[in-house]
Amino acid sequence: MKIKKHVLAAAAASLALLLAACTPEATPTESPDPVDTGTADEVLTIGLITKFPVDFFDIMQDAAREWDENEPGAKVIFAQGASGTDDEGVIAAIQSMVAQGVDAIAITPTSPNVAAELQKAVDAGIAVVLIDNDIPDWDGKSALVATDNYAGGVLAGEWLRENLPEGAKIAVMAGVLGNPSLDARVDGMIEGLDGWAEIVANIATDCDQTKGLNAGQDILTANPELDAIYAACGPPLIGALEAITAAGRDGQLITVGFDASPDEVAAIIAGRQTASIAQFPANMGSLGVQAAFDAARGMSIEANIDTGTALVTKDNAADFQ
Amino acid sequence: MQHTDSPDKRVAVPGTKGSVKAPANASAPPETVHPTVDNDRPSATKLRLVGTVLALLRMGPLLILVILVVLLANLSPVFFTTLNLGNVLVQSAAIAILAIGQLLVILTRGIDLSVGSTLALSSVVGALVFAETGSAFPTIVAMLAAGAMIGALNGFGYVYGRLPHPFIVTLATLSIARGLALGLSGGQPISGMPDLVRTIGAGSATWIAPWIPNAAFLVAGVAILAILLLNRVVWGRWIYAVGGSPEGARRLGIPRSKVLVSVYILSGTLAGVAAIVTSGRLNAGSPTFGQLSELDAIAAVVIGGASFLGGRGKVSHALIGALMIGVIRNGMNLLNIEAFLQLIVIGVVIFIAVETDVIRGQLESRFRVLKAAAE
Numbered sequence: 001m002k003i004k005k006h007v008l009a010a011a012a013a014s015l016a017l018l019l020a021a022c023t024p025e026a027t028p029t030e031s032p033d034p035v036d037t038g039t040a041d042e043v044l045t046i047g048l049i050t051k052f053p054v055d056f057f058d059i060m061q062d063a064a065r066e067w068d069e070n071e072p073g074a075k076v077i078f079a080q081g082a083s084g085t086d087d088e089g090v091i092a093a094i095q096s097m098v099a100q101g102v103d104a105i106a107i108t109p110t111s112p113n114v115a116a117e118l119q120k121a122v123d124a125g126i127a128v129v130l131i132d133n134d135i136p137d138w139d140g141k142s143a144l145v146a147t148d149n150y151a152g153g154v155l156a157g158e159w160l161r162e163n164l165p166e167g168a169k170i171a172v173m174a175g176v177l178g179n180p181s182l183d184a185r186v187d188g189m190i191e192g193l194d195g196w197a198e199i200v201a202n203i204a205t206d207c208d209q210t211k212g213l214n215a216g217q218d219i220l221t222a223n224p225e226l227d228a229i230y231a232a233c234g235p236p237l238i239g240a241l242e243a244i245t246a247a248g249r250d251g252q253l254i255t256v257g258f259d260a261s262p263d264e265v266a267a268i269i270a271g272r273q274t275a276s277i278a279q280f281p282a283n284m285g286s287l288g289v290q291a292a293f294d295a296a297r298g299m300s301i302e303a304n305i306d307t308g309t310a311l312v313t314k315d316n317a318a319d320f321q
Numbered sequence: 322m323q324h325t326d327s328p329d330k331r332v333a334v335p336g337t338k339g340s341v342k343a344p345a346n347a348s349a350p351p352e353t354v355h356p357t358v359d360n361d362r363p364s365a366t367k368l369r370l371v372g373t374v375l376a377l378l379r380m381g382p383l384l385i386l387v388i389l390v391v392l393l394a395n396l397s398p399v400f401f402t403t404l405n406l407g408n409v410l411v412q413s414a415a416i417a418i419l420a421i422g423q424l425l426v427i428l429t430r431g432i433d434l435s436v437g438s439t440l441a442l443s444s445v446v447g448a449l450v451f452a453e454t455g456s457a458f459p460t461i462v463a464m465l466a467a468g469a470m471i472g473a474l475n476g477f478g479y480v481y482g483r484l485p486h487p488f489i490v491t492l493a494t495l496s497i498a499r500g501l502a503l504g505l506s507g508g509q510p511i512s513g514m515p516d517l518v519r520t521i522g523a524g525s526a527t528w529i530a531p532w533i534p535n536a537a538f539l540v541a542g543v544a545i546l547a548i549l550l551l552n553r554v555v556w557g558r559w560i561y562a563v564g565g566s567p568e569g570a571r572r573l574g575i576p577r578s579k580v581l582v583s584v585y586i587l588s589g590t591l592a593g594v595a596a597i598v599t600s601g602r603l604n605a606g607s608p609t610f611g612q613l614s615e616l617d618a619i620a621a622v623v624i625g626g627a628s629f630l631g632g633r634g635k636v637s638h639a640l641i642g643a644l645m646i647g648v649i650r651n652g653m654n655l656l657n658i659e660a661f662l663q664l665i666v667i668g669v670v671i672f673i674a675v676e677t678d679v680i681r682g683q684l685e686s687r688f689r690v691l692k693a694a695a696e
Contacts (some may be wrong), residue, residue, distance in 0.1 A: 082500070150348055204660030208612060209510065209603055210415075217408045218549030218654035221399050235609065238510070242603055246523060263510055263605075 043072075044194075046292045047097035048285070049079045049090060049107040050131075055262065056281050057108065060131070063285030064106075074293050075100070084207075087113045094121060104292035106145070108132040110121035111179075112287040115140070125296035131288040132281075133181050142295035145288040145305040147279040149181040150188040154275050156230060156256050157192020159311055163254060163274075164197050164228055171201040171219045173212060173240065182207070185258050185277075187233040200226065204237035212236025216243030226279035228254040234261040234276065241272050260312045260320050275313045278320055283307035363420065364695045379682040382625050382641040382674055389645065389670075393652035400655055403532035411602065413647030414536035415440070415595040415611075419618035420625075420639040421547050422591030425584040428551075429564040429633030431479070431487040433585065435471055436592040436618055438498035438612035443467040443596035445502045447518070450509035450607025457515035464600070465593040471498050472589020474584035487585070495615070502608035510607035514600050522601015536598045540640070543594060546554050547636045549552050560584060565632020617646055620667070624674040645670060 048064050061078055068076040079097060081089035090110050094117045097105055105128040107118070115138040118128050120283035122140040130144045143263035160170065172189070177184030190199070201219045205211045212235060220226060220243055230242075237257035244253055251271060257264050260278035267273035284307045294301045312320050377384060383670035394401035418435050426433045447464035454460065471494050478490040514522075526533045551557035562570040563580045570577055592611075599610050627634025646667060653663045 052508070054504055058508070082496070169454055174660075200659045201654075201655070203654055206612070208609065209605070210599060210609060210610060213602055214408075214412045214650065215654055217412070218405075218651055221402075221405045222397070222655045235510070235607075238605075239603055242523065245421075261509075263512065266512070 003008050043075050044103040044293060045075050045077060045101065045290050045298050046296065047077050047079065047093075047100070047102040047105045047107075048289055049081075049093045049097065049105065051090070051108050051110055052081050052083050052086065056259070059281040060108070060285035060288070063282035064289045067286040067289055071293065074289070076289055080312065081110060085110055087111055090114050091117045091268070093218070094118060097121070098124060102126060104129065104142075104296035106131055106288040106292040109135055112137065127218045129288055129292040129293060129295060131284050133179070136180055143301050143305055145284055145291050146181070146307060147284075147309055148304075148306045149184040150191075151306070152258065152277045153185040153188020153190075153232075154192035155188075155309055156185075156258070156275075156310055157189040157194070158252065159192075159275065160189070160230065160256060161196040162192055162229060166196055168197040168227040169200045169223055169225060170197045170228040170230060171223065171226055172199055173215055173229065173236045174201070174202060174204045175207045175232040175236075177204050177206075180230045188231075191228055197228065205231070205233075205239075207233040207235050208237040209239040211260055213240030213242050214239075216240030217246070220244070220247045226253060228256070231255075231257045233257070234259040234264045237273065237276075238263050238267065241267060245272075262321070265312065265317050265320050268312060268314055269321075271314065275311060278310045278312045280309075329532045341549065347575060349381055364691055368691045368695050370686070371684055371691060375400025375681065375684050375688055378677060378684060381677050381681060382638050382645065383671065385624075385674055386641050386645050386648065389648050389652070393655075397652065397655045398615045402654060403530070405531040405651070405655070409571070409644070409647050409651045410537040410540075411523075412651060414534070415598045415641035416539050416614065416617045416621055416646060417540045417545055417640050418591050418595040418598065419614060420621035420643045421636055422588035423434035423615075423618040424622045424625070424627055424634050424636060424639040425547070425551075425560060426487070426588050427564075427619075427627050427629065428560050428631055428634055428648075429581055429584050430567070431581070431584065432491065432619065433588045434491040434615050435475060435494040435498055436489065436588060436595075437611035437614040437616075438495045438502065439468050439471040439592035440596045440599060440614060441608050442471065442502040442505075443593040444497040444606035444610050445506045445511065445608055446606070447596065447600055448513065449505060451513055451518075452511065457517040457616050460515050460518065461597060464596050465590055468589040468591070468596065469586055470589070471592070472581070472586040475589065476585030479585065480578045480581050481609075489620055490586075499511055499608065506606065508608060510605045510609070514604050514606070517598055518601040519604060520601070521675050522598045523604070524601075536601075539594070539598065543591065544640055545635050551636065555581070556583070563631070563634050567631075588639040617643075620671055621646055623669055626674070626678040643675070645674075 022118040048061065050060055057080065064076050068074060077100065079093035081093065087110050091114055094105065094114065098121050105121055106129045108131045112135045115135050122128055127138060127142045130141050132146050134144050135147060158292045172186055174186050181320050200223045203215045203219065205215055212231065215236065216239060229237065229240055231240065237255060241255065244250060254274045256274060257276040264273055264276045268276060287305055287307060291301050291305060353622045399405050421434055422436060426631045443464045446467040450463040451460040474494055475487065475491050478484055479487045483488065484490045521535050521539060524535045526535060526538065530675050551560065559570070559575045559580045562575055563577050599607050622634065624642035624645055625638030627635065627639065649667055649670065650663060
């Protein structure tokens, strides 16, 4: 018993710290609006579950919160996992949402492993909208609200085709094996590149900065005459930039990342990185809860709602800071 | 049982001893059954054979590493170049430092699951302190202190909090440290590290051989200190004793609690040292650093033949284990081999390395029996 208390205390303390530091408004804040709009008598509750406390998901939550303030017919409550692969945490969040009697769930699934739990929610009459990542084989979803990663990859590939000489050598830093949206970014790029450049390496980096640096060193060692690197996510490319600098080839390679994270945008402005594909997490947040709201109200909604991608280069990087 | 059976087959004296008798021999030295004259020569041959195999197996992890290096050098023209060997050294540095800390803990029959998260926390704390002070000294002190703090939490939590197994307390701090790192950094990498940290992590020894990364010297320094601690200092012998024979250690009046706390603090501090390498390499602190690197560290120690039951393991072998992981990842990247194969290969190597060690252990006891028989 005593032991249990220790562990629980530690877990509670870590959770409290996390919540305090990262998501100060994670608890439901919306006070029921007394004004009756006439469109709906009851306020529908929508649960938004995001992966873990980083900027990307904070922006999503903020947009959902803003949407909530302008939509008196809905109340949004929030929950979050502990990491990008925290299936258990996300499953617990789904269960707690169901227990709270939500009418719809909008969720950024950590992996296809959460589908069974989502199906239970659907079976209980709760509409589920997936945000950001798809679960391709699961047809219980009402809609997928996401960046069309394949289209984003094509955008990157076409840009690379325009900016590289024919037959140039390009290395690909893939993301996490088995993650469909990250794979689509690579497949799309290859489609957009259309054989224009030779892909000399294709290495999975788990979207990890250190692995990106290691892979960058290894790729540059095996291919000293490399012309370009394309990464399916930001962190490994940021790591690879260090390898490029160490190899004395600063600014000589074309480097294209994905996500346009603050780090990447700073590197683009500094001239160390060439380009990145930006996503719009705010659109995911607002369009995600809107779709969940509409589905809960029994309206028909589009199965795939694209939140858009854009190419970020030095010319427009300031807009993405 | 085996060791009494096979010599007979080699001597080819059928009928002198049936297999039925073998179990009776198992515990007793063969010479009590056979006249010495009969058995002397074959035992000597056997002794030499087993001795040779043992000599090879005793090199265990080093042998596998050498095989891997030879194999990769043949498969990739760039593998065995100074440039790439430098890459391997710097890529293995953080794992090697974590593995040395992990070894100290495993020697006491413990485990430290928190080192990857501690590395992340330490890097974030360092980046924040540097952003505030702009100076190297407080940054490095803060990074080591953050590591030592999590280590102390582990040690005191386990020993004085009387948690049943270090798995639990370090699992808790794995979560706490990662959470703190995410919270303190706002979930974002923080760019900028002092020049000294950059030099340690990303610089190379231009004064001797520019291909040798400075991080390799740091690893060597940490390894030498650890070897001195374990072999030349009483405290180090106590670390072995506490894990190898807890009851004996208690009877000898070894301060078990203090020894245990010390290894967790050392492991945490070394996670801080590993953070200096990683942060220096990437010129940043990030809450996502060191994901799953606790498992790399444990794998390195296990590949190096350390016993999970404590009391047995060597710093040099843990270093070889870390290098092996680094060599596999590097070689696979050079050869552009798909990532799923990397995972499989590392698993297979762990399996082979530990199996080799098991076989070595069996041969050691057989060797002792044969030796006794030959004398």
